Amino acid sequence: MDRELGEFLRSRRARVRPEDAGLPTYGERRRVAGLRREEVALLAGVSVPYYVRLEQGRATNVSDEVLGAIARALRLDEAEQAHLRNVGRPVRRSRTVRRPSQRVRPTIQRLLDAHGCPAFLIGRRSELLACNRLAALVLFGGSDTAQEDINCARLVFLDDAVRALYLNWEDKARETVAFLRLDAGRHPDDQELATLIGELSMRSSDFRRLWAEHDVRERSNGTVHLDHPLAGELLLDYESLRVGDDPDQVLVTYLAEPDSPSDAALRFLASWHGEHPTSPQSPVTRSTGT
CATH class of the missing domain: 1.10.260.40 (lambda repressor-like DNA-binding domains)
Known part of the structure; x- marks a missing residue:
């Protein structure tokens, strides 16, 4: 550091x-x-x-x-x-000490499922820990990536389908890198994070370019502009909230302007029960190691 x-x-x-x-x-x-x-x-x-x-x-x-x-x-x-x-003033930890797993409390999953809008939980290293069905449809647009071991940073930079989903991809990419760098400052001894950054640096010139800018940012709020394969164009605001006493878990909610075309598109997705062969059928819920 x-x-x-x-x-x-x-x-x-x-x-x-x-x-x-x-x-x-x-x-x-x-x-x-x-x-x-x-x-x-x-x-x-x-x-x-x-x-x-x-x-x-x-x-x-x-x-x-x-x-x-x-x-x-x-x-x-x-x-x-x-x-x-x-x-x-980095805080170093012994490599023999394991941090608690990034576990999703059952009440958090119930909270996600109770949301009438897309909602998901992000953990360390931009890992997707849980989401509700509507968030899975919005985030992945029917992609078969929406199952387990999902890293949002890896998808943003390495998955062509996810990249095409974001009409404001450059903004999304900058935010993702800024979140990762802040994470790296909090956890200088995180070898999995170092491995992820090395992988993205090797495989993506865009990641290398943005990483070199040294921007940092907390997850807070903003706007995503999507070209969704099922619902068409979506313009959504997002709000991020820390979960309980874990500073590394953030609940993100996507919101459409009431009575807007994006609101109607979300309602369409919420009622969609088609048998698309690669559509996510259940929420992502996972528990990871340190």
């Missing part, structure tokens, strides 16, 4: 213009995009050599006060601040 800290700081430094940080430029031609290292150090109230050591991954025992000052200097949002703390 020392390398991750340096690369993250450099990527965020490149985004901030001196004038946005209240620094004079006097019309000079600058050789770097964004702020210089010495300007970040000045804004954060730390020495230039110390900040350089941070970007080089050579600083140890970085205090919360210093990380907070750097976050303010780089104008980081809440998710970026959390990521900076995670990679600046």
